[in-house]
Amino acid sequence: MKIHNFSAGPAILPASVIEEAAAAVAEYQGTGLSILEVSHRSKEIVAVMDEARQLVKDLLGLGDDYGVLFLTGGASTQFFMSAMNLLNEDETACYIDTGTWSSKAIKEAKIFGGVNVLASSKDQNYNYIPKDWKVPANTKYLHITTNNTIYGTQFQALPETDSLLVADMSSDIFSRPFDANKVDLIYAGAQKNLGPAGTTLVIVRKEILGKVTRAIPTMLDYQVHIKKDSSFNTPPVYPIFVCLLTLRWIQAQGGLLAMQKQNEKKAALLYDEIDRNPFFSGTTAVEDRSCMNVTFVADSPAHEEAFLAYCTANGISGIKGHRSVGGFRASIYNAMPYESVVYLVELMQNFKPA
Numbered sequence: 001m002k003i004h005n006f007s008a009g010p011a012i013l014p015a016s017v018i019e020e021a022a023a024a025v026a027e028y029q030g031t032g033l034s035i036l037e038v039s040h041r042s043k044e045i046v047a048v049m050d051e052a053r054q055l056v057k058d059l060l061g062l063g064d065d066y067g068v069l070f071l072t073g074g075a076s077t078q079f080f081m082s083a084m085n086l087l088n089e090d091e092t093a094c095y096i097d098t099g100t101w102s103s104k105a106i107k108e109a110k111i112f113g114g115v116n117v118l119a120s121s122k123d124q125n126y127n128y129i130p131k132d133w134k135v136p137a138n139t140k141y142l143h144i145t146t147n148n149t150i151y152g153t154q155f156q157a158l159p160e161t162d163s164l165l166v167a168d169m170s171s172d173i174f175s176r177p178f179d180a181n182k183v184d185l186i187y188a189g190a191q192k193n194l195g196p197a198g199t200t201l202v203i204v205r206k207e208i209l210g211k212v213t214r215a216i217p218t219m220l221d222y223q224v225h226i227k228k229d230s231s232f233n234t235p236p237v238y239p240i241f242v243c244l245l246t247l248r249w250i251q252a253q254g255g256l257l258a259m260q261k262q263n264e265k266k267a268a269l270l271y272d273e274i275d276r277n278p279f280f281s282g283t284t285a286v287e288d289r290s291c292m293n294v295t296f297v298a299d300s301p302a303h304e305e306a307f308l309a310y311c312t313a314n315g316i317s318g319i320k321g322h323r324s325v326g327g328f329r330a331s332i333y334n335a336m337p338y339e340s341v342v343y344l345v346e347l348m349q350n351f352k353p354a
C-alpha cells in the first residue's frame, strides 16, 4: 500500500529527491565513493555548498549583501544565536508570540537583552495571528514566526517595521514568493519544507552583523560562518546535499510562484472539505489559515479515534495533531502531491462512523 506522509517534520520530500539522494549514497559523481565519505574540502562538496547557497539566493531574489549559511543545532539554536548576534544588553527586541516556537525564541532572547512581547494569541491557544500592534521606535528588531507549524496559522504577509526584521520560517520557507529583501535575518530548520533533519538554513543581511559588544563564541558567530562559507568546521554535508536536490526540484517546478499555486490549490481543497463535512471543523481563524499545516478536529472524541484508525488503515501517515492542540494536522508542504490531498479528502468523504 502506498503511504501518504502528512507528517509535520521530518516531512515528505519529493520522490525524485529521495531517489537521487539514495543514488549518491551508493556512489557520488564518478568519485567511486559514497557522498557520505567524501571530504567536505573536496571540489565535489565545495561545489554542492556553492550551488546550494546560490540557489537559495536565486529563488528568493537576494544579492551579495546577504550571507547564506547551512548550520547545525536546529532552528532551536537560532532562537538564541539570532539574539546573541544582534541584541545588545541595553537594547530591546520585539516579539510576536504566536505559539510554542515563538515562546521558546522569546525565552532565549531574554538572556541577551530587553524583550518586548508586543502581542500574543496565547489567550486562545494560539488559534489566530494577533493584528493590532505597532513596533515602537528604538526597537532593535522585530521577530516573527511566519508559519505556526503546531497550530496551523500563518502570517499572510510580512509586517511593516522600521526596525530590523527577523523571521523563523522553518515551516513555510520556499512555499510562496515573498519580499526576502525586507527580512534581515531568516532561519529555517531544513526538516519541514526543505530537506532532512540535520541542517538549518540561515540567511542574513551582512551589514547588520558585528554590532554587538559582547564576545561571541566562534561557532556561534554568523560572521565566522559567512567568511568560511559554512565550512568553518565540518558541515553536515549529506543533509545540505539533500537540500540542494530539493532546491533544484523547486526551481525545475517553476520556482516559488509555482509552489504557491500548487500549495494554495491543495490547501483550498482540504479546507473546503473541512468546512463542508459535518464530522470535521477547522481550529483556527479562517483569515489566518496556514497553507502548510492544516489543523482540524472531529465532532467527538469517538469520531476522532475512528477517523485516525481509518486513516492509518488506508495508508495515511503522520496526521495526528500535536499533543497541545489535539485532533488532526495534515502537513501539505511543497513536496506533497496534489493527488495525496485528493486521496485524504476522499477518505474524509467516505468516513461513515458507526
Ligand SMILES: *Cc1c(COP(=O)(O)O)cnc(C)c1O
Pocket (backbone or CB within 6 Å): 009, 073, 074, 075, 076, 077, 101, 145, 147, 148, 149, 168, 169, 170, 171, 189, 190, 192
Ligand atoms: C520545528 C520548528 C522549530 C524547531 O526546529 P528544530 O530544528 O527542531 O530546532 C522552530 N520553529 C518552527 C516554526 C518549527 O516548525
